[in-house]
Amino acid sequence: MQLVVARIGRAHGIKGEVTVEVRTDEPEARLAPGAVLATDPASTGPLTIETGRVHSGRLLLRFEGVRDRTAAEALRNTLLIAEVDPAELPEEEDEYYDHQLMDLDVVTKDGAEVGRITEISHLPSQDLFIVERPDGSEVMIPFVESIVTEIDLEEQRAVIDPPPGLIDDQAEIASSRDAAEDEDEGAGAGADGDRP
Template sequence: MQLVVARIGRAHGIKGEVTVEVRTDEPELRLAPGAVLATEPASTGPLTIETGRVHSGRLLLRFAGVSDRTGAEALRNTLLIAEIDPEELPEGEDEYYDHQLMDLDVVTEDGTEVGRITEISHLPSQDLFIVERPDGSEVMIPFVEEIVTEIDLEEQRAVIAPPPGLIDDRAEIASSREEDESSRDEDASSRHEDES
C-alpha cells in the first residue's frame, strides 16, 4: 500500500537540500537516510534520501543525485510516497496511519452524524481532521484526545465530543434563513462585530 509521507518544499541553500512538509507521524522511520521513495509525479522519482536534518524546526532532506539548488528547486511540490504493509500498525497504542482514518464516519457521542473524514492535515501543533458534512460543507476537527474520544476501526467511525462552537451550526442556519429574516440580520450584525 502506498502512503504519502511528505511534500517537497523550497530549495534550502546551494547544495541540493530541500525543505519538506512532513505528512507522517513517523518521519524518523519513513524519511530516514537510505529510504527509497516513489514520487508524484512519478517522472521525478524514485528518490533515495541521502541526508536528513532539522533546521529551525523544519526537516531538510538531500536526495542522491541532487547536488545543487537548481536540481532541488526542480523537485518542488513533489509528493514523496512510501510503500507500507497495509496490516502494519504504528508503534504507539493510540496512533494511526492516515489511510486508517480516511473515510471514517464522524459522529458525536450521542450518535449525531457529523460527516466523513476526507483529509488529514498535519500542522506543527496538532493534526486536524477535515470532515465533509452531508451538505457538502467542511468542518475541521482537531485530532486531540479531549475532542476525538474514540477511533473504532472495526465500525469505521470516529466519535467526538466537540466543545461549543467547534461544529458550526451555520449549515442549519443557512437552510432556515429564507424563513427567518431576523436570524439573517442577527448573523450580519454579529459577523460585523467579529470583523471589527
C-alpha cells in the first residue's frame, strides 16, 4: 500500500536541500536517510533521501543527485510516497494510520449516523476528520479523545460525542462581551432615569 508521507516545499540554501511538509506520524522511520520514495508526479522520482535535519523547527531533506538550488526548486510541491505493508500497525495502541481511518462510518454515541470519513487533515494543533454526510455536505470533526470516543476497526466505525453545534445547528453562543454589553445597557438605563 502506498501512503503520502510528505510534500516537498521550497529550496533551502544553495546545496540542494528542500523543506518538507511532513504528513506522517513517523518521520524518523519514513523519511530517514537511505529511504527510497516514489513521487507524484511519478516522473520526478523515485527519490532517495541522502540527508535529513531539523532547522528552525522544519525538516530539511537532501536527495541523492540533487546538488543545487535549481534542482531542489524543481522538486517543489512533489508528494513523497512510501510503500507500507497494509498489516503494519503504529507502535502506540491508540494511534492509527490514515488508511485505517478512511471510509469509517461515523456515528454518535447514541447510534445516530453522521457520515463517512473521506479525508484526514493534519493540522499543527490536531488532526481533523473530514466527514461526508448522507446529504453530501461535509463536517469537520477534531480527532481528539474528548470527541472521538471510540475507533472500532472491526466494525469499521468511529463513535463520537460531539459538543453542541459541531454537527448540528444547536450551538450555544455566549461571549463575555455580550454579557458586558447587557450589563452596561442596564446600568445606563438606571442612570438616565435618575437624572432630573
